[in-house]
Amino acid sequence: MITGVHHIALKCSSEDQYRKTKDFYTNVLGLSVKREWKGGIMIDTGAGLMEIFETGGDERGQGVIRHFALASDDVDEMAEKVKAAGYNVFIGPADIVIESDPPFPARMAFCIGPVGEEIEFFQER
Numbered sequence: 001m002i003t004g005v006h007h008i009a010l011k012c013s014s015e016d017q018y019r020k021t022k023d024f025y026t027n028v029l030g031l032s033v034k035r036e037w038k039g040g041i042m043i044d045t046g047a048g049l050m051e052i053f054e055t056g057g058d059e060r061g062q063g064v065i066r067h068f069a070l071a072s073d074d075v076d077e078m079a080e081k082v083k084a085a086g087y088n089v090f091i092g093p094a095d096i097v098i099e100s101d102p103p104f105p106a107r108m109a110f111c112i113g114p115v116g117e118e119i120e121f122f123q124e125r
Contacts, residue, residue, distance in 0.1 A: 007042065007049035008068055010115050018054035021114040025050060028085040029070070029078065045070060067110065067118035078121040079109040088112045095125070 012018040025031050025043050031050070034042040039054040072078050075093045083089050092109035105125035113119050 005048045007051045009051040009053065010113075010117060011053045011055075012115055015054060017115060018052065021052050024085065024087070024114045025052070028081050028087075030081075047071060067120050069108075069120040069122040072121045072123050075107045075109050075121045075123045079111070082111045087114075093121075 010021060012021055022041055026033060031043045031045060034044045034049055036042070041052050043050045043052065070078075079089045079093050089109055089111045093107060094109070095105070095107050098104035098106065107123040107125060109121045111119050111121075
């Protein structure tokens with residue numbers, strides 16, 4: 001029986017990309033390290049884990065996962081931290097209403113992470 005998402009995994013294509021990715025998630029976004037081993041790390045997102053591998057080989061383009069969303073209580077602050085660290089925020093921050101029943105108001109922003117992953121910062125309103 002499924003009880004939730006345990007973790008998502010990112011594969012880095014070089015040692016340098018691994019260091020940048022680890023720095024992005026821990027220092028720029030402020031997430032904490034749950035465990036670390038030679039060539040890998042698990043970072044606590046608060047509602048699940050993110051696993052980052054150093055041994056990815058070739059760079060990969062965007063696959064079947066369009067993006068992942070990290071819950072935030074301050075989307076604007078997260079977007080500013082990402083911009084200050086030199087990463088591209090390509091949508092928002094913006095207030096949106098997802099047309100559903102009932103309507104779903106939120107604030108969101110999207111950025112590109114160190115390995116080309118699309119990250120959404122999402123705040124329910």
